[in-house]
Amino acid sequence: MKTNKRKKIWVGKKKELQVLDALYKIISDASKEMVGYPASLVFDYSILLRFLKYHINNIGDPYENSGYYKINTLNIEKRVIDRFAELFHAPKNNYWGYVTNGGTEGNLYGMYVAREQHPRGILYYSDQTHYSVIKNLRLLKMPSCVVKSQPNGEIDYKKLRAILLDNKSKATPILFANIGTTMKGAIDDILKFHEILSSLHIDKYYIHCDAACFGMILPFLPDKQTKHFDFRANIDSMAISGHKVIGTPMPCGVVLLKKSHAEKIGNFIEYVGTSDRTISGSRNGLTPLFLWHEMIYSSEGKFKKKIRDCLKNAQYAVEQFRKVGIQAWHNPNSIIVIFPRPSEKIVRKWQLAVEGDLAHMITLPHVTHRLIDRVIKEISLDKKSAKKL
Numbered sequence: 280m281k282t283n284k285r286k287k288i289w290v291g292k293k294k295e296l297q298v299l300d301a302l303y304k305i306i307s308d309a310s311k312e313m314v315g316y317p318a319s320l321v322f323d324y325s326i327l328l329r330f331l332k333y334h335i336n337n338i339g340d341p342y343e344n345s346g347y348y349k350i351n352t353l354n355i356e357k358r359v360i361d362r363f364a365e366l367f368h369a370p371k372n373n374y375w376g377y378v379t380n381g382g383t384e385g386n387l388y389g390m391y392v393a394r395e396q397h398p399r400g401i402l403y404y405s406d407q408t409h410y411s412v413i414k415n416l417r418l419l420k421m422p423s424c425v426v427k428s429q430p431n432g433e434i435d436y437k438k439l440r441a442i443l444l445d446n447k448s449k450a451t452p453i454l455f456a457n458i459g460t461t462m463k464g465a466i467d468d469i470l471k472f473h474e475i476l477s478s479l480h481i482d483k484y485y486i487h488c489d490a491a492c493f494g495m496i497l498p499f500l501p502d503k504q505t506k507h508f509d510f511r512a513n514i515d516s517m518a519i520s521g522h523k524v525i526g527t528p529m530p531c532g533v534v535l536l537k538k539s540h541a542e543k544i545g546n547f548i549e550y551v552g553t554s555d556r557t558i559s560g561s562r563n564g565l566t567p568l569f570l571w572h573e574m575i576y577s578s579e580g581k582f583k584k585k586i587r588d589c590l591k592n593a594q595y596a597v598e599q600f601r602k603v604g605i606q607a608w609h610n611p612n613s614i615i616v617i618f619p620r621p622s623e624k625i626v627r628k629w630q631l632a633v634e635g636d637l638a639h640m641i642t643l644p645h646v647t648h649r650l651i652d653r654v655i656k657e658i659s660l661d662k663k664s665a666k667k668l
């Protein structure tokens with residue numbers, strides 16, 4: 280009886296192991312054919328493996344290191360935020376931030392802070408803004424205005440000006456800027472935002488930058504080559520994703536804002552001995568380690584080269600598409616290559632992101648020339664066979 284019982288358990292485990300093996304194969308195979316979504320698949324965090332044995336929880340405010348829960352990486356998180364603050368020229372001694380679950384949480388936080396400052400403010404965003412803004416607006420019950428975008432994905436400044444003028448007497452404008460739109464990789468011009476605001480004599484406003492994807496590209500390019508997109512352009516808050524260009528095994532990101540804004544949020548909680556300023560209570564303590572590994576431990580030169588290669592590969596993809604007669608393009612400083620939407624079979628196989636009659640691929644480090652060639656060849660063959668039918 281006893282042995283039977285043991286055997287049964289063992290058989291069960293073996294079956295479960297097979298489930299894991301099968302899942303592992305699906306994931307590793309799918310990772311070889313993913314070119315459409317913004318997640319870099321090239322990274323090696325093996326030196327951090329031993330930390331997986333512990334429950335690491337960064338509950339609370341990273342800048343208040345006095346909480347009772349000691350199994351945390353708050354010191355590393357602080358160093359990561361300091362590094363991001365330096366990259367984005369946040370005002371010295373007046374910035375605050377934390378490591379989030381990704382771009383959406385960073386945007387939610389920026390909008391939350393904006394609403395707390397301007398409870399009756401109206402949020403303006405372009406029709407190319409990431410879908411998370413709609414959900415965040417609902418959560419925060421904020422009034423908003425959608426502004427049309429130009430064909431390249433950038434906001435239409437004339438239309439923005441006209442709407443701001445119309446609403447001028449109503450409420451404080453909260454401007455949501457796209458620093459790299461999700462579909463077309465277009466960058467809104469913050470200096471133009473300021474020009475519009477000052478021409479309308481609006482001196483009370485809030486600017487949040489959604490730099491989820493391009494936040495980890497633009498700081499590594501020469502200043503002259505990029506638009507003003509960071510705290511030097513007098514913005515209030517910014518969201519950046521960690522898993523997109525940096526690449527991490529789990530989603531993460533950073534939110535960065537002026538400290539004076541953050542100070543108006545959060546209460547001291549006796550139970551944990553720290554301020555509850557973040558959106559989640561318990562927070563991932565592993566993700567700051569990954570960001571530390573790439574942004575502090577690894578060399579900046581290596582990262583800069585990675586960005587240069589990604590941009591070159593975007594150019595390469597556009598050229599290869601054009602060679603087979605497919606009109607592809609990308610915005611300046613963008614690794615998002617846009618082309619006509621191919622068949623559903625191709626979209627599914629290569630995990631392409633699509634919108635209407637457009638599709639895109641993102642030339643992150645795992646999207647090599649070889650992979651680009653394979654995708655374009657298949658799209659081109661598929662197009663030809665569709666024509667014959």
Ligand SMILES: *Cc1c(COP(=O)(O)O)cnc(C)c1O
Pocket residue numbers: 317380381382383384386409411459460461489490491492520530531532
């Ligand atoms: C990816 C992305 C988001 C959302 O980020 P998550 O990390 O997926 O939550 C928001 N805005 C832009 C521009 C993005 O590219």
